[in-house]
Structure formats: C-alpha cells, structure tokens
Amino acid sequence: MTAEMEKAALSSTFFTDASVSSLAATLHAECFTPSWDEDAFRSALAIPGTVLQILACDETPVAFALYRRMFEEAEILTLGTRPAFRGRRLAATLLREGQTYLAALQVERLFLEVGAQNTPARRLYSSMGFKEIGRRAGYYLHGDRSEDAIIMLKNLH
Numbered sequence: 435m436t437a438e439m440e441k442a443a444l445s446s447t448f449f450t451d452a453s454v455s456s457l458a459a460t461l462h463a464e465c466f467t468p469s470w471d472e473d474a475f476r477s478a479l480a481i482p483g484t485v486l487q488i489l490a491c492d493e494t495p496v497a498f499a500l501y502r503r504m505f506e507e508a509e510i511l512t513l514g515t516r517p518a519f520r521g522r523r524l525a526a527t528l529l530r531e532g533q534t535y536l537a538a539l540q541v542e543r544l545f546l547e548v549g550a551q552n553t554p555a556r557r558l559y560s561s562m563g564f565k566e567i568g569r570r571a572g573y574y575l576h577g578d579r580s581e582d583a584i585i586m587l588k589n590l591h
C-alpha cells in the first residue's frame with residue numbers, strides 16, 4: 435500500500451445480488467486455497483439474507499466479507515484482505531462497517547468459524563470483541579492433516 439493509498443478514503447459497499455460474483459471470486463482466490471469460484475458466489479448470493487461486502491480504498495477493492503443473515507442472527511461465511519494490503523487494520527475496518535450494516539438490520543448476534551491454527555484471523559476476531567463459544571474437533575481437513583474449528587460469537591447490541 436502506498437502513502438497515497440493510506441490517505442485515501444476507505445468505503446464499504448454491500449451487495450445482495452450476484453453482480454459482483456466475479457470480483458468476489460478473484461479476491462477470494464488471492465486469500466484462500468482452495469478458493470470459491472464465481473459460481474460458488476452466485477449460488478451463495480442466491481440464498482436470501484446473503485450479503486457481500488467489498489471494502490475499497492478509492493477505486494481499489496482491498497478486502498471482502500460474505501455474510502448470511504437470518505432474523506436476529508448472522509454468520510460470516512468467508513472474509514479476507516488481499517495479501518498486498520494486510521497488516522493495515524483493513525479487516526478491522528471491514529468488520530466494523532459490516533457490524534454497523536448488520537446491526538441496522540436488527541441483527542443481534544454475529545457468528546463465525548475460524549481454524550484453530552489461523553493466528554492472524556483469531557487475533558483479528560478477538561481484538562474485535564468476538565468470544566470463543568465452542569470448538570469442532572478436526573472440522574477442517576488439509577490433506578492428511580485436520581484442524582479444529584473455533585466457533586466465535588459477538589453480540590452487536
């Protein structure tokens with residue numbers, strides 16, 4: 435990130451249609467292996483209550499999150515900051531703006547699952563006030579290795 439970008443305006447846009455599925459897949463591929471393709475985002479966004487957030491620095495997309503909302507609860511389905519932009523508190527900004535958006539829709543509880551060994555993500559969520567409420571042993575499979583999933587919750591009101 436350049437000095438100009440650090441001074442540039444950050445803003446979130448929230449999409450409930452599939453128009454940004456291609457962009458979402460591109461961003462996801464920078465953050466995850468294996469990644470979700472465009473069809474996966476189209477299918478996810480076809481389910482009512484699903485919303486995609488893109489955080490942009492001026493015109494440049496830098497981070498994204500996909501949420502699913504059901505009445506007063508919501509879940510983070512996936513979230514990432516592009517590698518070139520990490521360590522600038524962009525995910526923290528993304529999450530803060532995402533929580534404001536969801537809270538305005540009367541969402542009271544926001545859930546997520548994170549890999550037990552994903553230290554950056556766990557520190558991010560802890561620093562944002564999420565609390566660990568459960569653990570699924572061996573939930574994620576990476577070849578012949580497994581990883582626990584930590585379930586976290588934040589009350590938004």
Ligand SMILES: CC(C)(COP(=O)(O)OP(=O)(O)OC[C@H]1O[C@@H](n2cnc3c(N)ncnc32)[C@H](O)[C@@H]1OP(=O)(O)O)[C@@H](O)C(=O)NCCC(=O)NCCS
Pocket residue numbers: 465466512513514515516519520521522523524525526527547548549552553554555557558559561
């Ligand atoms: C996790 C991820 C979203 C963090 O994005 P980011 O924009 O770099 O995060 P931020 O700069 O907003 O950091 C917020 C907090 O997270 C923690 N953090 C972020 N990167 C970290 C790292 N590499 N190591 C340790 N802690 C880290 C810090 O505690 C930071 O808080 P601080 O500023 O008080 O130190 C990013 O690393 C990512 O996209 N990873 C790959 C995808 C992923 O794992 N997504 C989460 C799936 S549940």
